[in-house]
Amino acid sequence: MSKILVVDDEPDISELISLHMMREGHECLCITNGLEVMPSALNEQPDLIVLDLMLPGLDGLSSFKRLRADSRTRSIPVIMLTAKTQTTDRINGLELGADDYLTKPFSPRELALRITAILRRTKKVTHVSEVKTGEFLLDRKNMKFFYKGQPIDLTTTEFKLLAVLMENTAAVHTRAELLREVWGYSDDVATRTLDTHIKRLREKLGDAGKHVVTVRGTGYQFSMEAPAVAVAA
Amino acid sequence: MSKILVVDDEPDISELISLHMMREGHECLCITNGLEVMPSALNEQPDLIVLDLMLPGLDGLSSFKRLRADSRTRSIPVIMLTAKTQTTDRINGLELGADDYLTKPFSPRELALRITAILRRTKKVTHVSEVKTGEFLLDRKNMKFFYKGQPIDLTTTEFKLLAVLMENTAAVHTRAELLREVWGYSDDVATRTLDTHIKRLREKLGDAGKHVVTVRGTGYQFSMEAPAVAVAA
DNA sequence: CCCCACAGTGACGAATGTGTCACATGGGAA
C-alpha cells in the first residue's frame, strides 16, 4: 500500500481520485492550498504526489519547484494535472522534472494506472533481501518464509508465488498476472497448476496459510488482516 | 547515456525520434518489424523501448506481451505510441504494464522528456535484485546467471553457491565457509558434495566456468580476471 | 622422480519438485 498526496482545488476531482486510489489499495490525503504542499509532504512523506497546477495560495508550478528544491522531498514522484491542453504546457511540467502529466478532463482510471506504473518502478527500491511485514517475513536469501519466528522451507516455485503475493498485499493478483510473474506464461493458459501450488503453499504455511485469500473469479491475495471467520450469532 | 530501441513502421517518425534522442545524448536503434522486437531487445539490452502499436509482422501489443513474458526483457521500460486517441485504448496499454503511452501526433520534445522522466527513475533503481559485475550478472529474482547477455538457468543449490562466491570476488571462500553458507553445515563435514556442485556449476557456466577457480587446500574463488592460461613458449 | 592427499569426474539411486488429471466441493446467479 502506498500513500498518495492529492493537491487539487476542486473537491469533486479530489474525491474522485481518492475513491479510485482507495480502490487500488492506496491511502489518500487531499489538500487544496498550494501553501500546504511542502508541510504536508514533509509530514506525511507520501510515496507519490498528484499536483494540480491551478491552485489558490501558491500555484502548482511554484509548489513543485519547492518540492524539488528540498532534498527531503526531491525524490517523491509527482504527477501534474492541468486544464491547459497545449503541448507547450505539457512539456513545461515534464521539463521541470515531473514524472507524468495529465490534462483535464482525464479518466480517473487512467490516472490510477499511471500512478501504478510509476509506483511499480519506484517501489522496487525497497527490494531488500528480507521483506518484513508484521509477523510475516520473507527471507529471499534462503528462500524461507517465517511466520511468528517459525521458519518454513519453500520450493523455488512456491517461493516465487508467495513473493509476488506478498509484494503487494493490498492488491488482488489475477491468475494471469501470477502465471506471468511466476511461470512466465505470456498468454492466457488454461491450467490448474496455479491452483495446485496455492494449495501446497497453504499446506506448508499452516496457520499463515489462512492469509492466502481466494478472490473468486479474479485471483488471489495475501491478506495481512486476520482472515474473516464465520462467527455464530 | 542510455540505449533506446525505437520500433515504428514510419521512417519519418523513427528518424525524428532518433534525432531528438541523440540530441539528448542517447544511443538510438530503429527497427520496423514487430517480429524483430524480441531478438533486438535480447541482443541489445536497451534501457528503454519506444513501441508503436501499429506494426507489420507482429502487432505492438503482442510484441509487448512477449517482452513482458521473458524475464530477460521484463524489466525494460516501454513507452507505447499509437494513432488511437480514445481513452479506452490508452488504458489498455497502461493496464498491461506499459510505463507510458503517447498518442500521435505527439511532440517529439514531449516524448524526449517522457523518456528522460522514466529513465531518471529507473536508472537509480538498477534492480537491487540483480548484482552486476562486469559481464557477469546474477539475477536473484529469477535465479539466473547472465554471461555476456546469455542467460543460464541454475538450480537452487547452484545459485546459492554461485551467489556466495560472487558476493566477494576478492576473497577465497573456504570449503567450510561454503558448506556453512550454502548447505547450513555447522561443523566440518567430510563430503564431496561441494566438489560435485562446483563441477556442475562449471559445466553450466560454460566459458564463464573458467572464473570459478580452485585454491588448492583452501577452497574456491570467483575470479573476475580472465583466468591464467598456460601459454606455450 | 615418486608419492599421496586433494580435487575432478561419471554414474547411480533416492528424494524432491512439478504439471496434469479426475473428482469433490461450494458460492452465487437465476
Added chain:
DNA sequence: TTCCCATGTGACACATTCGTCACTGTGGGG
C-alpha cells in the same frame, strides 16, 4: 432451490535435483 462453474483436493507419472561413492587426474613437497 437448483445448477453451473470456479476452485479445492488427492493421486500419479515424469523430470529434475541431490548426495554419495568409486575411480581418475594432478600439483607440489620431499
